[in-house]
Amino acid sequence: MSRAVSLYLPTWPTDRLRRSLGASAPPPDAPLVLVGRDGRKRAIVAAxxxxxxLGAAPGMAVAKAQALIEGLEVRDADPAGDDAALERLAVWALKRYSPMVAADPPDGLRLDMAGAAHLLGGEPAFLADLVRRLTDSGVGARIAIAPTYGAAHALARFEPEPSVIVQRQDLEARLAPLPVAALRLDTAxxxxxxxxxxxxxxxxxxLPRAPLALRFGPEVGRRLDQAYDRTGEPFELVEAPELVRVRRSFAEPIGAPETLARYTGKLAAQLCEALEAKGLGARRLDLLFTRVDNRVEAIRAGTAKPLRDIPRITRLLCDRIETIAPGFGIELMTLTATIAEPLDYRAEASSLIDAAVPDLSDLVDTLANRMAHGRLYRCAPTESEVPERSIRRVEPLAPPIGVTWPNDWPRPSRLIDPPAPVEAMALLPDHPPASFTWGGVRRRVKRADGPERIFGEWWVRDGELAAVRDYFEVEDEAGERFWLFRRGDGEDPNTGDHRWYLHGIFA
Incomplete structure (x- = not known):
């Protein structure tokens, strides 16, 4: 199912100018307009x-704007430079967000999330990440996701909210109150x-369709049908010349899944040959299927490390072949390595002593392309005495970081974060609990070891300057082992409130 995205950049020309000027750019809160020629007069093109x-508007005479706004900064417009920069932005979005991207001059991009949303953590995560990156770069943005591009275009420009996600069942209700100008109709x-x-x-x-067509022509009906998904709306995808790309066209359209899978394998072989000629390996793959009705279906797959293994690439792409709707047939297939990195297959010298390290990249690629973004990771130690801060997520195949956990005190196999408060009975200041209650069950402690004292990290937060935790490894009468701590040293209330918490469970 298609999920169209409209990215609207309302102040793109001025934002691009400020980025190009760097440190010499005027402050963000200073009024700035770009001007061009409208016949004999100089008029505002962008602001x-x-x-x-402050009252400036495109089409206003520059003299009027200068009289209206004190301290107005006036610069010459560069429409050709704006369009070129928009194309570069589209290529950036192609590599990072979607296999189907097109520039929508003069102030937007068009994307299709089909085949890629699962790799980005879902639509809300995609919206948040894209807006954050553009905002950090000094580019104002509004964005909408809808079942059709006509609807997404209208919502991005006329909806009060800067970020909008609309499902198919809500499409008519969200479009109905928008002005007719949102349909991309001409001014007349x-x-x-x-x-x-x-x-x-x-x-x-x-309104009845026939009188509208008679008075205004077919454009009104066509724009309505595009917005409500009653007709298709093809667009020309952006292509980066530096990307490695292979194509196969068909004299007769194809549509059977096994046929699509067979030609996917042939394209994978051609792509690997082209990558090998450049000494590259693919990190992200986009497979596009152009239908006879000019609609494009897509599959995007990522790899944990540079790859040009034909069977593995074929398997990664064919795992999602059932998501493709061929319609009346596929007439063109395009496979692109949107991200490629240097790859050298020369094997290192084998060792007669060390055991061979198994290659987990195949398993990682298979799982990562079936799961949402960020769901597959590996835990790695980081330098911190506080247990919940001593673990961080890293990529599944990230290299060792050279840090290990301390082995002088045992650590539980399961860490509870945040720690669960428990009711405990213990002699202060340094005795382990005689019993504790967790989850409504009272457990009598049979054996205990501790305390292990951990001090707060004052360089992280000022409130931890005097903070103390005393940890105990305890075993109850049933043989289950738990990791408990008391907040405070048992004597000074400034070190903690002396409450007890369960922080881990030993296997």
Whole structure:
């Protein structure tokens, strides 16, 4: 199922100018406009948010804007540079977010999340990450995800919320209150509809189609059908010339899953040959299926390390072949290595002493492409005395970091984070608990070892300057072993409130 994304950059020309000027750029809160020629007069082409708030608007004469806004910064517009930068942004989005990206001049991008949302952690995570990266780069952005690009385009530009996700069942209700200008109609058509009293998309959709076509032509009906997913809307995908790409076209359209899988294997072989010629291995693969109705279906797969193994690439792509809807047939298949890194297959000298290290990358690739982003990881130690801070997530095949956990005191196989409060009875200041209650069950302690004192990390938080924890490894009458700690040293209340917590369970 297609999930169209519209990325709207309302102040793209001024944002791009500020980025290109670097340290010499005017402050973000200073009004800035870009001007060009409109016949004989110089008119505003674009304005930043500060200038728009003070009354500047595209099409306004520069002299009027300067008289209206004190301290207005005026620069020459560069539409060609803006379009070129938008194409580069589309290539960046292609490599990071989606296998199907197109520039939508003059101020947006068009993406399709089909085949890639599962690798990004879902649509909300995708929205948050994309907006954060653009904001950190000084680029204002609004974004919408909807079943059709016409709907996403309208919502991104006319919905009050800057980030919108709309499901198919909510499409009509979200589109109905938007103005007719959201349908990408020309100015004359919008003015004509308003003279008839038609202000919103809902009002327009309720009118008979034939009189509209007779008065305004077929464009109004076509835009309505595109927004409501009654007709397709093809677009030209961006292509980066530096990417390794192979194609196969078909004189007769194909559609059977086994046929698609067979040609996927042939494309994988061609791609590996092209990668080998450049000494590269694929880290991300995009397989596009162009249908006879000009709609594009996609599969995206990632790898844990550079790869040009034909069977493995074929298997990774064919694992998701059932998600492809061939329609009336596929006439073109394109396989692209959107991310490729240097790869040298020369084997290292074998050792007669050390055991061979098993290669887990195949298993990691298979699992990672079936799971949501971030769900597959490995735990690694990090330098911290506080137990819950001594573990961090790393990539499954990340190299060793040269840090190990201390082995002078045992650590539980299961760590409870955050620690669970328990009711305990113990003699202060340094005796282990005689019993404790957890989950409504009272457990009598038979054996105990401790205390192991851990001090707070004052360089992390000021409140931990005097903080202390005393840890005990205890065993109850049933033979189960637990890791308990008391917050505080048992004497000074400034070190903690002397409450007890369960922090781990031993296997």
């Amino acid at each position: 930043n948010a500060a200038a728009l708030e 058509t919008v003015a004509g509809l308003r003279r008839l009293g038609v202000e919103t998309i809902g009002e327009l959709a309720a």
